[in-house]
Amino acid sequence: MAGWTARDIPPQRGRVALVTGATGGIGFEVARALAAAGAEVLFAVRDRGKAEAAMACVAGETPGARLGFVPLDLGELRSVRGCAEEVAARHPALHLLVNNAGVMALPTRRLTADGFERQLGVNFLGHFALAARLLPLLRTATSPRVVTVTSLAYRFGRLRFEDLQGERKYRPWRAYAQSKLAALSFALELQRRSDRGGWGVASIAAHPGWAMTNLYANGPASEGATPLLLRLMRRATRLFSHSAEIGARPLLFAATAAEARPGGHYGRCRLCELRGPPAPARITAAARDEVAAARLWQAAEALTGTRF
Numbered sequence: 001m002a003g004w005t006a007r008d009i010p011p012q013r014g015r016v017a018l019v020t021g022a023t024g025g026i027g028f029e030v031a032r033a034l035a036a037a038g039a040e041v042l043f044a045v046r047d048r049g050k051a052e053a054a055m056a057c058v059a060g061e062t063p064g065a066r067l068g069f070v071p072l073d074l075g076e077l078r079s080v081r082g083c084a085e086e087v088a089a090r091h092p093a094l095h096l097l098v099n100n101a102g103v104m105a106l107p108t109r110r111l112t113a114d115g116f117e118r119q120l121g122v123n124f125l126g127h128f129a130l131a132a133r134l135l136p137l138l139r140t141a142t143s144p145r146v147v148t149v150t151s152l153a154y155r156f157g158r159l160r161f162e163d164l165q166g167e168r169k170y171r172p173w174r175a176y177a178q179s180k181l182a183a184l185s186f187a188l189e190l191q192r193r194s195d196r197g198g199w200g201v202a203s204i205a206a207h208p209g210w211a212m213t214n215l216y217a218n219g220p221a222s223e224g225a226t227p228l229l230l231r232l233m234r235r236a237t238r239l240f241s242h243s244a245e246i247g248a249r250p251l252l253f254a255a256t257a258a259e260a261r262p263g264g265h266y267g268r269c270r271l272c273e274l275r276g277p278p279a280p281a282r283i284t285a286a287a288r289d290e291v292a293a294a295r296l297w298q299a300a301e302a303l304t305g306t307r308f
């Protein structure tokens with residue numbers, strides 16, 4: 001996988017891929033590269049206007065690209081169900097689901113339409129419900145994959161079952177780190193359940209390192225940030241970040257490369273996984289904890305009212 005880039009994506013013709021959060025940032029780059037490789041790409045996003053602009057951009061670069069819009073707000077379980085129903089009505093099979101959309105470190109505790117703490121709700125619970133509802137379509141496809149996007153921040157997370165939704169104590173970064181640990185724990189547990197149940201679905205996690213996107217503006221800076229914090233962020237971003245296109249590579253590797261291992265986690269190979277081509281990423285003991293993963297799965301089923 002040395003030097004792996006989007007040019008190494010195997011032909012995707014005949015495959016249908018659904019990418020959440022494909023309006024911009026890393027999700028857009030994933031959608032764009034998959035379309036260029038021949039996949040039919042479904043932009044599962046909440047804003048039709050943004051979806052149309054993103055699809056027009058991809059179509060301009062890849063004439064004849066097969067693209068579609070499916071409305072999806074991950075902060076609303078009714079919308080998640082509607083999205084899965086619409087995909088099922090239009091496609092007999094789904095080959096690739098990329099659980100990419102996310103929000104980061106919202107300064108104050110905000111809720112989804114269903115009353116979940118927003119980071120847990122969007123980053124984890126919404127994608128859990130979406131994957132559960134799309135499982136029949138994935139199982140119908142040849143070589144189906146589910147790619148779940150994590151973050152280096154997951155390493156600082158802990159699954160606080162006593163206060164999963166930060167009702168007693170909300171800390172923006174703690175909630176983000178927990179939501180990303182939940183995402184990784186889910187990705188690994190999905191692979192175990194797929195193996196046990198003979199579902200044939202490969203579940204692979206991936207993180208982008210640090211990419212220049214709207215994640216910071218929509219998260220920590222969404223309610224204003226102190227000048228000092230802004231200065232620090234600008235400096236750190238200049239030093240450690242890369243473009244969204246480079247950030248998308250580990251996700252694309254997980255989504256398409258023959259070498260990507262089911263149950264694996266991919267990031268980058270250098271500078272504490274911040275730089276370099278796609279490479280296996282560290283999986284901490286907390287993420288490997290199978291008892292915690294089963295408990296989280298049960299909690300997610302109860303909260304979302306969905307089962308795999």
Ligand SMILES: NC(=O)c1ccc[n+]([C@@H]2O[C@H](COP(=O)([O-])OP(=O)(O)OC[C@H]3O[C@@H](n4cnc5c(N)ncnc54)[C@H](OP(=O)(O)O)[C@@H]3O)[C@@H](O)[C@H]2O)c1
Nearest residue numbers: 021023025026073074075100101102151210211213214215
């Ligand atoms: N950038 C990084 O350095 C970095 C590092 C580690 C992990 N990540 C992860 O990478 C993923 C992509 O982030 P990004 O950096 O590309 O950020 P971004 O530019 O802010 O994109 C986030 C995407 O998520 C969508 N989204 C947010 N809330 C949603 C909801 N309720 N329903 C449906 N879609 C929703 C946004 O859609 P709208 O356009 O409608 O807002 C947008 O398309 C996230 O999971 C993030 O945690 C990023």
